[in-house]
Amino acid sequence: MNAGIINVTGYAGCELARILYQHPEISITTVTGRSAAGEKLGAVFPHLSxxxxxxTSExxxxxxxxxxxxxHKASAEAVIPLVNQGIKTIDISADFRLKNKAEYAEWYGVxxxxxxxxxxxxxGLTEIHRDEISDCILTA
Structure with missing residues (x-):
């Protein structure tokens, strides 16, 4: 399965790359990050050499x-176009965890x-939502 990571240069993105790199069925094929666009991933993070x-920036x-x-918020804006294209998307932020927009605004202030x-x-809690996760296009 070919995977892309948006914002590999942040802590969560870097850790995600480290974990996915070890997965036998995942091939990371594209990574983005504003602060290091144009640089080799291994030069920025030697443990991922x-x-x-x-x-890249995109x-x-x-x-x-x-x-x-x-x-949060930046993630929602980035993943909505992907979901609209039918690309299975996993959002590590909290943007899609809450089902109620009023609760979202209360908790995140936007x-x-x-x-x-x-x-x-x-x-994305597999112990509870395993069946739904396998069929959904957007996992939070």
Missing amino acids: GLDLTI LQGSVDVVFSALP EHPDPSFLEDSVY
Whole structure:
């Protein structure tokens, strides 16, 4: 399965790359990060030097799944176009964990960029939502 990571240069994105790199069925094919765009991933993070990837500002090529490691609100704005394209997306931020837009605004102090996706996302707790996760396009 070809995977992309949005914001590999943040802590969550870097850890995600480290974990996915060891997964036998995942091939990381594209990574983004504003602060290091144009640099080799292994030059920025030596422990990931086995991944021969250049950090870009936008996702490159085709992927089966995208992981977003952006902070809340920024992540929602980035993943909505991916979901609209039918790309399976896993959002590590909290943008799609809550189903209610009023609760989102209360907790995060901003309005959700597109609350129409809140109802369709599935919280990624496999012990409880395993069946729903396998069929959904947006996992929170």
